[in-house]
Amino acid sequence: MSAPASTAPGEVHEVEHRAEVAAPAALVYGLLSDVAHGPRLFPNIAHMERFSGDGTTERVGVWLMSGDRVFPWVALRVLRPAELRIDYRQETTQAPVADMGGSWVVEPRSERTCLVRLLHDCRPASTDPAVLKFIAETLDRNSTAELAALKEAAEREAADERLVVPIEDTARIDGSVEDVYEFLSDAAAWPERIPHIVSVAAREGGDGVQLLDWVTHTERGVDHPSKVVRVCFPSERIVYRHLLLPPLAAVHTGAYTVTADGDGTLVSSRHTVVLSPSGIASVLGEGADVVAAGDFTRRALSTSSTEVLARAKEFAERRRRGG
Structure with missing residues (x-):
């Protein structure tokens, strides 16, 4: 041009x-x-x-x-x-x-x-x-x-439309929306609060934006580095995308959503992963296909999300009790 x-x-x-x-x-x-x-x-x-x-x-x-x-x-x-x-x-x-x-x-x-x-x-x-x-x-x-x-x-x-893998986990917490959101937004404190998070380096990237470099310990016993950009909407949502991806993923985006439920809180963790066809064999072996890769991804991310939500539940409920 x-x-x-x-x-x-x-x-x-x-x-x-x-x-x-x-x-x-x-x-x-x-x-x-x-x-x-x-x-x-x-x-x-x-x-x-x-x-x-x-x-x-x-x-x-x-x-x-x-x-x-x-x-x-x-x-x-x-x-x-x-x-x-x-x-x-x-x-x-x-x-x-x-x-x-x-x-x-x-x-x-x-x-x-x-x-x-x-x-x-x-x-x-x-x-x-x-x-x-x-x-x-x-x-x-x-x-x-x-x-x-x-x-x-x-x-x-x-x-292959099966390359797009949505994952969602939810939890009800007997605590306030504000406390649940505080736990999720304060990623710098996660290494002390979530067992599989090894380290987090957090810095600001603009209004409501967090840039995170973190390391997680995977179920396969290895430490996995990640770079994540998060956009925070206080007491409502945190949306994110991963900038450093494992071989199995071409795209990884997601969100935490926090809503009031009576005197408690409903929180959901949602991921959307687009699998990388070229990475399936390198991670899961030559015999693995898209279905196996999707199952592996759902299991791994759901396990991680469930752990995060469980720790958020402990945090918010303990704070409500005055602990």
């Missing part, structure tokens, strides 16, 4: 990027239209959620990772399922961009293939040629990376 050359004030520059995807158009559109899939598709997204909407128009929050920081921004989207198209516009922008929007357009090529077009329209805040060049290069780099990530994710799921 060439840099915008015009210096006319307020001119809108339009660019387009394309990718051929070996997945059905309906599957690709479904992945793009449901914001819950965002972190599963794009490695630089820590979290996405819909703030409001009516099924056609929606206001969406995006927590975008850049280095050791996470930057939240808001997009306004219009879903056009009959056209397999999503139009979007950033609610606010930062210099050197005055306005940014565009579209995802999915065009069927056959029953199992499609063309994805990523359109951008951008109004720079400056007419400086160096600024215009920077914007053009950034759009080109980011769009190319986004399409490559979408292609990889869609083709993987089109090949």
Whole structure:
């Protein structure tokens, strides 16, 4: 993509990027239209959620990772399922961009293939040629990376939907929402509170964002390092994605959800793991298949989650008793 050359004030520059995807158009559109899939598709997204909407128009929050920081921004989207198209516009922008929007357009090529077009329209805040060049290069780099990530994710799921493994565990706690949330949010204290957590190094990554480096002791008797980014919504939720993954996983995202239940609390631990086909044999042996890998993953993560929830229960119930 060439840099915008015009210096006319307020001119809108339009660019387009394309990718051929070996997945059905309906599957690709479904992945793009449901914001819950965002972190599963794009490695630089820590979290996405819909703030409001009516099924056609929606206001969406995006927590975008850049280095050791996470930057939240808001997009306004219009879903056009009959056209397999999503139009979007950033609610606010930062210099050197005055306005940014565009579209995802999915065009069927056959029953199992499609063309994805990523359109951008951008109004720079400056007419400086160096600024215009920077914007053009950034759009080109980011769009190319986004399409490559979408292609990889869609083709993987089109090949075998069993690669996506959801896991959920719940517990009822005779304690307050605030105490349960405090336990879950204070990851730095986990090595003293949860037996399989060996160490945690925590640092802030922006408003409500935690960047964690931790080591867990696995059921196979080995210490496993992890890097995790978490977005915290006080007393309600903690969402996260793993940045350092074992060979068996291509993506690992999840959330803790804390809600009042009478005078107690319901807490859930949810994981979504996308298995990496190339890692199955290296971890489980040559005879292992997707089913075995899914079972192994569910068992390992459910065991870990159950332990965390049990310790949260002990913490909150002991505090309610005054202990």
